[in-house]
Amino acid sequence: MKSILLVLLLIVATSCKSQIYPLNAKMSDLPPNAYVKDLNNELDKYVGLWKGNWNGKTLYIEFKKVKYHYEDDNYPLFVDMILGERKIVNSNGIVEVDRITNFNYQDTEFRGIFDSFSGEKRFMFSPENMCMKQASLYIKNFTNTQNDLTF
Numbered sequence: 001m002k003s004i005l006l007v008l009l010l011i012v013a014t015s016c017k018s019q020i021y022p023l024n025a026k027m028s029d030l031p032p033n034a035y036v037k038d039l040n041n042e043l044d045k046y047v048g049l050w051k052g053n054w055n056g057k058t059l060y061i062e063f064k065k066v067k068y069h070y071e072d073d074n075y076p077l078f079v080d081m082i083l084g085e086r087k088i089v090n091s092n093g094i095v096e097v098d099r100i101t102n103f104n105y106q107d108t109e110f111r112g113i114f115d116s117f118s119g120e121k122r123f124m125f126s127p128e129n130m131c132m133k134q135a136s137l138y139i140k141n142f143t144n145t146q147n148d149l150t151f
Contacts, residue, residue: 019031019033019034019035020034020035020037020039021034021035021036021037022036022037022039022040023036023037023038023039023040023042023043023080027077030077032075032076032077033076033077033078034077034078035067035077035078035079036077036078036079036080037080038065038080043065043080043081043082043113044065046063046065046082046113047063047064047065047082048062048063049061049062049100050062050063056090056091057088057089057090057091057096058088058089059086059087059088060086060087060088060089060100061084061085061086061087061110062084062085062086062087062100062103063082063083063084063110064082064083064084064103064105065080065081065082066080066081066083066105067079067080067081068080068081068083081111081112082110082111082112082113082123083105083108083110083111084108084109084110084111084123085099085100085103085104085108085109085110086099086100086109086110087099087100087101109125109126109127110123110124110125111123111124111126112124
């Protein structure tokens with residue numbers, strides 16, 4: 001009786017576990033509720049507070065790695081993803097935009113990281129006040145030791 005109960009418990013435990021796949025897995029090969037995990041910590045080098053200059057202003061972008069629940073056409077997945085928020089300070093030191101202080105995991109302005117044809121890293125950028133418009137942010141250089149961005 002104990003061995004039957006142990007076998008049933010083992011079957012239930014293994015069947016409830018979601019399947020884990022690497023970041024480079026083909027989405028078409030994934031079953032529902034799969035977890036696309038950053039197994040090799042490839043995304044960790046982008047995590048942190050980054051600083052750059054843009055049109056005479058100082059731009060800060062904070063990137064965080066999160067386990068994101070993604071559902072498209074009732075097809076749920078879990079994906080390790082980079083999310084980001086920004087802060088813009090003008091040359092007079094006045095803060096024009098600050099979404100970092102209240103980092104919004106549900107509706108971030110920056111999502112994902114993708115390789116572009118030129119080898120640059122690309123983030124999808126959807127500002128809150130732009131009526132559902134999107135843009136791409138191309139980052140030419142990540143210097144991991146200084147947390148500086150070049151746009």
